[in-house]
């Protein structure tokens with residue numbers, strides 16, 4: 001059998017929904033990527049800058065590599081919300097896809113070697129120095145979109161990508177499935193933080209997904225109110241996309257993590273380091289670390305004020321060991337006080353913040369609390 005055909009068949013036998021072959025060569029979007037980096041739109045994703053050369057020419061990853069086998073694993077499922085309405089990106093509700101796709105890629109590499117005599121080498125999932133979507137488009141796995149993701153007629157934007165470097169020169173599969181964004185601009189119009197500078201140009205410095213997952217520091221204060229209920233990631237640009245509205249429900253593939261099934265913004269703001277480390281094993285939700293997740297929870301509690309939320313924000317102000325969390329809790333408490341149902345509830349929240357504005361051990365946090373009390377964004 002044709003080795004390319006056999007490789008694609010094996011990818012499906014291992015469980016991938018999509019597969020294609022591209023040459024191991026500079027990705028078609030290399031120049032656009034360079035311009036994107038030069039404009040600083042990658043925010044704090046410094047590993048992209050550090051790996052610029054390898055991303056521009058992935059042959060540096062494996063000088064013997066000739067082809068890239070690109071695979072896709074669908075993860076479409078219903079929207080995911082915690083008990084108090086805080087939202088988590090759908091992909092993050094269950095097991096960590098890095099582990100799942102990584103395991104499948106290792107199995108595929110073994111099958112390619114044993115069953116097809118192909119020389120499969122390094123596998124890459126998401127964090128590797130590969131411009132995944134560009135190579136996947138070159139392999140015909142989907143078509144590029146104005147939201148910068150790759151779309152597939154059946155799965156829309158709801159699939160993970162992975163790649164295997166092959167030392168064999170396989171014929172590419174460059175024809176993408178039929179489809180395009182056409183005149184649609186739904187994602188550009190719906191983005192809560194206006195993070196698209198142009199169709200296909202995302203500024204991570206304004207993207208909720210970037211800030212709630214990758215940013216380890218303060219979220220810019222002027223953006224926080226726009227985060228709404230998004231505690232981890234953001235699916236808005238995917239949810240409004242007409243492609244994928246009829247995608248199958250594949251929730252059982254990744255399951256639902258216990259902390260998502262029983263979690264809430266209130267609970268996640270109060271987790272200590274030990275509980276966090278123990279409870280989020282195997283979940284993508286551990287990526288921002290304990291303080292990052294608590295920071296995100298505080299923002300949501302400011303945007304969706306409740307009595308329980310005000311109480312945990314008050315406690316976080318005084319007792320959270322992280323200045324990052326205390327600062328964000330102050331911002332959120334001021335916002336929640338404005339929406340309190342009674343003057344007494346508002347006064348209790350503001351008094352707590354005023355005390356923290358003089359008592360917090362960190363100069364920057366005290367200054368931030370003072371701003372929050374003044375009503376500055």
Ligand code: SF4
Nearest residue numbers: 191207208234236237
């Ligand atoms: S993930 Fe959310 S914030 Fe980021 S570009 Fe999409 S809609 Fe905008």
Ligand code: SF4
Nearest residue numbers: 145181184186187241
């Ligand atoms: S919402 Fe519309 S413009 Fe955006 S990616 Fe989907 S089809 Fe393209």
